[in-house]
Amino acid sequence: MSQRIAFVAAQTEEAAAARVELVARYGDASLETAEVIVALGGDGFMLRSLHRHMARGVPVYGMKLGTVGFLMNQHAVDGLPERIAQAQPTLLRPLEMRATTEAGGDAVALAFNEVSLLRQTKQAAHVRVALNGVVKIEELVCDGVLVSTTAGSTAYNLSAHGPILPLGSQLLALTPISPFRPRRWRGAILPAVTEVRFEILDHYKRPVSATADSHEVRDVVEVRIRESRERTMTLLFDPEHNLEERILNEQFEL
Template identity: 65%
Template sequence: MNQPRIAFLGSRHPGAAQALASLIAAHGQHEPADADVICALGGDGFMLQTLHRHGSLGKPVFGMKLGSVGFLMNQYRGEGLVERLQAAEPAMLRPLEMTAVTESGASVHSLAYNEVSLLRQTRQAAHLRIQLNERDKLELLVCDGILVATPAGSTAYNFSAHGPILPLGSSVIALTPIAAFRPRRWRGAILRADTEIRLQVLDPDKRPVSATADSHEVREVVEVVIRSSQRHSVTLLFDPEHNLEERILNEQFLT
């Protein structure tokens, strides 16, 4: 059985450093650019950090849970890693591309594998206009914020905001308001993944808004454009009994 070249990366979780040293001793260590596979040790936050740092390399990523939340991770076991990698099932994820324009006129670009969220910065509710493919769909949304979630991220912040869980590979994204005040009955929308979403901040001086792509925050935005990326993708590897598609399905039946 051939030994794959593995790049081991560990979070700051207390158990990750010990696991990292043990796995490197057993399998060796390679730089991510030279590896066949990246093995991330931590929680979902560290997995997202790994994807942002190394996703452009095109290397598959196998995560093992050594953190507080591990929806995107496999269970940690120190033994049998090579066999697990060979039996792992791939899941391809396409991130969202965010372009945020600030009050100063700066344009900031970022990727989001989970979601892009807009949130009010002060006690004042946000006033937003929603355009889809350059057509007005909602002239005024009064809310604490709004988010756009990928299928992989639909079980996270999106679900907590009462948004829908999206099947993996469904080629749709979720547009979900956060504490909408007007219109009260609007609960969001499920959109085709190729939809261009433009969110305009009304009265930004009085009602400032920030935009966050996963963990990358941009303050005092006036407009945010979001679309599913056609240029970027990453491949996550999962144990057959814990594949991501099955996890997303099971989330819809939790009581």
């Protein structure tokens, strides 16, 4: 096995110690010359690694050394090159968020898990929801609302009682967070090509923030979300424990 592997680790003692051991065994290529990046940590660190190294376009193989490891493989020192060679690739297409702020600024950010809107004060948010330019909900009164990818559907989306989406389904989840009105609306499953637009109503009295993964923009007045057509990242998973199987199994957790 001749992969050039670059190791990156979360800022924890456990992850740092694992990196030292792996580098001693397999060497450590520079990020500029690596053929694969091995990320050591939890899902939060994996998301940061995907954003940080997106421009390189190198596949990422994660090993769980954190509290949550849905996007990670099991940690083991032995046989790493063989595991990487046999790993199954999963292509991720992030969401692209374009947010306009009350001050007139524009912000663009990508999200591999979800884009979420949340109220900034004790006042409920009032949001107009449009899909592909057609208004579907004139006024959604809620604590917030999110759009999730398939990979992110078991994260915040699931906590907000959104649906789990199978990988490869080319779908998005549109999920309200503590909706008050319409009282019976529980969200929607959308084709991945859908452009979602949120317009914040009464934004001076009821300010709202928008967050793409961990990138937050405050005091937004309009947010447009669509699947990126230009950016992708590849995750590598051991055949016996791939991401599609994890998403399937999550639906039977009681």
